[in-house]
Amino acid sequence: MRDATEIAAAVRSGEASAVEVTRDHLDALAERDRGVDSVWLVTEERALREASAVDSRIAAGEDRGVLAGVPVGWKDLIDTAGERTTYGSAIWRDNVPSTDADVVARTVAAGGITVAKLATHELAWGTTTDNPHFGTCHNPHDHSRVPGGSSGGSAAALAVGIVALAPGTDTGGSIRCPASCCGIVGIKPTFGRVSLAGVHPLCQTLDHCGPMARSVRDCALMLELLAGAAPGDPRTPPVPVERYRDALDRGVAGMTIGVAERFFFEYTEPGVVTPVRAALEALQEAGALLVEVDLGWTESGITEDIYLAEEAATLAPYWPQRRADLGADVVSAMEVAERSNVIESARQQLVRLGYRAELEQRIRDAGIDLIATPTQPFTPPTIGTQRVAFGGNDSVDVTTAMCALTEVFNVTGWPAISVPCGIDPLGMPVGIQLAALPWRESDCLAAGAVLAT
DSSP, X not given: OOOHHHHHHHHHHTSSOHHHHHHHHHHHHHHHHXXXXXXXXXXXXXXXXXXXXXXXXXHTTXXXXXXXXXXXXXXXTBOBTTBOOOTTOGGGTTOOOSSOOHHHHHHHHTTOEEEEEEOOOGGGOOSSOEETTTEEOOBTTBTTBOOOSSSHHHXXXXXXXXXXXXXXXXXXXXXXXXXXXXXXXXXXXXXXXXXXXTBOOSSTXXXXXXXXXXXXXXXXXXXXXXXSOBTTBXXXXXXXXXXXXXXXXXXXXTOEEEEOOTTTTTTSOHHHHHHHHHHHHHHHHTTOEEEEOOOOOOTTSSHHHHHXXXXXXHHGGGTTTTGGGSOHHHHHHHHHHHTSOHHHHHHHHHHHHHHHHHHHHHHHHTTOOEEEEESOSSSOOBTTOOEEEETTEEEEEHHHHHTTTTTHHHHHOOOEEEEEXXXXXXXXXEEEEEEESTTOHHHHHHHHHHHOO
């Protein structure tokens, strides 16, 4: 399987045509997806149209685009003009957007080819991608296990080579968790770094969109393209965009990496801790200084009331009259939201702001460049698992537990990457999470490239 950087180089040089690459991926799609079920819609007509346009530009001597001929899959939470986009819900089963999301438009303009719409947890309200309306997505490494979520289809499709790039969305860990589960790379950028225009909202003060790929290099390539202020999206400030690929050869010599021992390692399974420790040793050998850091975080900390309030507000126009069109986990969450206290939600937003400011100051004062944690406390559970043991509790909701180590960086809005760092005793992938201060995606990518280019 060639990565995005390799495919684009081949098409740009004339070694292969965009149409040839596209047909190869379309022809292999069904076979590669067998038993994984990551694809909900094959967009063959659009893909070949886009590929032909790329080849025409090349023939005319025009700009080929940095993603020339690269097959891209889109999480079915992201609008694609003229192609069904369901948001994983029966409510939007027949929804066909008239315009592309900003991230899609940027990708197509750069020569990317839209080949598929990919599985997602219903309305992104979960981490298993076990969808009651459109089917269950399976982990490519063990079909009895979940691929993570809510961008589970994106991670699974990348792992089996259906696509070379598959941007995801992340509200509490939905890029990083499936990246860890499926053994690929995913980066959640700083809040506002990538536009959410045309992305169905889940929790608008915590939502992020970012690249997922098989390599750190491909994530850097795509982040350069997706990052930056978008007209009409006030969430994207005019912060200059770096050439992130330049960070890949920088290394970590002289960096100080804070290792979040308390909570993050305390409640993580030994089979996950071992490869993460090995990755930390590799970073240390590459010149990084490791120090312990306490993030003052627990899995039940700040987010639950905020999630409920904002998620419920998004779905309120359809509740309860479309209750029958919603899966059990979404219905349960809406029922809890109906009983929730809006005053407490507002109070938690203030707590969140205070926590973010205090933590940022503490990290800066300590001279820490990166924070390292396991991405998840355990490798993927079996499909259908509802509750797991975590944090000394024998019965914790699976989504809460899977996001326990990632959601802190949605609360802060800081960039964080998950990079594969080994396997557990069952042969399942393990990821290490590396987070940085706002707008320092390049530090995440530099360290990630030391472990997995």
